[in-house]
Amino acid sequence: MSMLRAAAMAPLVLSMANAFAAGGGHFRLGETHVDAKYAIAVVRDRGYDDGAQTFVYLGDFPLDAAKVAAAFDPEDEVRAELGDRAGGYVRICISADSSECGMFYNRKQPDDSFNTSGYGTFGLDTFEPGRVAGGWELKEPESFFDQTYDFDLRFDVAVTPLPGKPLPADGGEPGAAYRAWLAALAKGDVAALRKLGDSEHAYRFPEDDAAQVKESIKDLRDGTPLQADIARGLVDGDSAVLWVEGTDRDDIRRRGRVRMLREEGAWRFAEDDLESVDD
Template sequence: MRASRFGFCVALLCAALSAGATDRGSGHFRKGEVRLEAKHVIAVTVDEEGDAASAQTYVYLSSVPMDAGKVASAFQPSSAAEEQLRDASAGYVRICINAEGGECGLYFSHNNPNASFNSSGYGVFKLEAAPAGRINGRWVLAEPDDFFGETYDFDLNFDVAITPPPGKPLPADGGEPGKAYRTWTTAIAKGDLPALRALVGDDYNSWRIKSDDQDDVKGALKDLRDGTPVQAKVLRGRIDGDNAVLWVEGKDRDDILRRGRVSLARVEGAWRFMEADLDSVSE
């Protein structure tokens, strides 16, 4: 009984320490004459693979505050991060950390002056022990390296809570969003423009499919057919209010296996296709 009470107290203490921990991000990234001083940090789970166990963590060290919730809930997290820089003289460094705890790339982005840079495999990357739901580490390249005549170096430190994507799992078949996506792929395969016009939700496909110019319509339909599975299998899905993400796979009309994510939104009570991020994969 005493041992059980002790274990319970330790668990409560660990939870309290984790909940009360302060997020810390510091250091710098320099590329040529552009230098970023990291003053703010967020971390988000990036769940893009068909297998949820392969989810990555993105740590953003920035010169301006970022909204972790907006980045975590975005279909394209780094696009959401870019939007938060706006037109200010500001920037961030994004550190990718894989499910095994190794680095999977560093990306530097800065506005006014504009600069960007990708790197992986350089310097020393190390994670420290951290409570569940947090990530703590450092990535440093102490001696400047050269990239096409311009030197760069960095020293980045972080200890931060990880913000997961919002929402809850969908049923195995994708539920109503899954049904809507299968209707979408069927309409593409058949070239059913009235159905596509009713199902499309994003601006790019919307104006092309609904255009009075038949060349626009034909081009949109060809683009969709080239990269969309004829019959899609839903691997899993997640729903957050009126937004849903499906992980799908299937062969397109050229018998190429496609796998990736699809974004849908409920508009006026009906699920509509917003965008997709599908890659060709080996069987």
């Protein structure tokens, strides 16, 4: 299925598809650059109105597509895999409608990063559930303060989907645990919150610091629904993602994702990624 957004890209994208089995090209910012030798593509579905996005990562080091796809925030996993090595990557965001939704450049040793959108020529030759191919090119360097940047990036790569099996309509056991977490948070039930939050939340509810507990409850309530409707969910081993919607204490409608983890045989709240929804 052709998704080219610029006719001028057609010969370029089609001719380069066979030249780069996965990824190729470069991104340059001032004196730093990344050679895009490797490429992966993953799905990011935050449950927002703009639909699922495809993230194409091109870098000078190999990435684990399965781990990146499974991460609640793919960027966290990519940064972890980059580590402190000398090198870097470029992330291309593709919206559900096949338009670009931004480019992010990041590298280490020397350290540099940069965001851009709307510059150069972006086009897709293939945009299917299992594969994406295309390119993004900026031939004439653009100025950014006292530096210039340019790029010529190509990719033809399988898209790794979100892992996991669908949960029941109510979210199953992870959904029940999330609803219990919301109820405990609304009541300020500290004993329940200690049991229903994952191990990373333990510091929020110390036995000997009432002020810290009070502040933690206040912070956790901010932007959190009092109750939530669970639209769908996926479970992958001891991790589950729920897509939820509900109204918070300020009567603001919230929608997005929740991550639940199974620890010591029980599902516990780990984190969420919610945005306000216009009624």
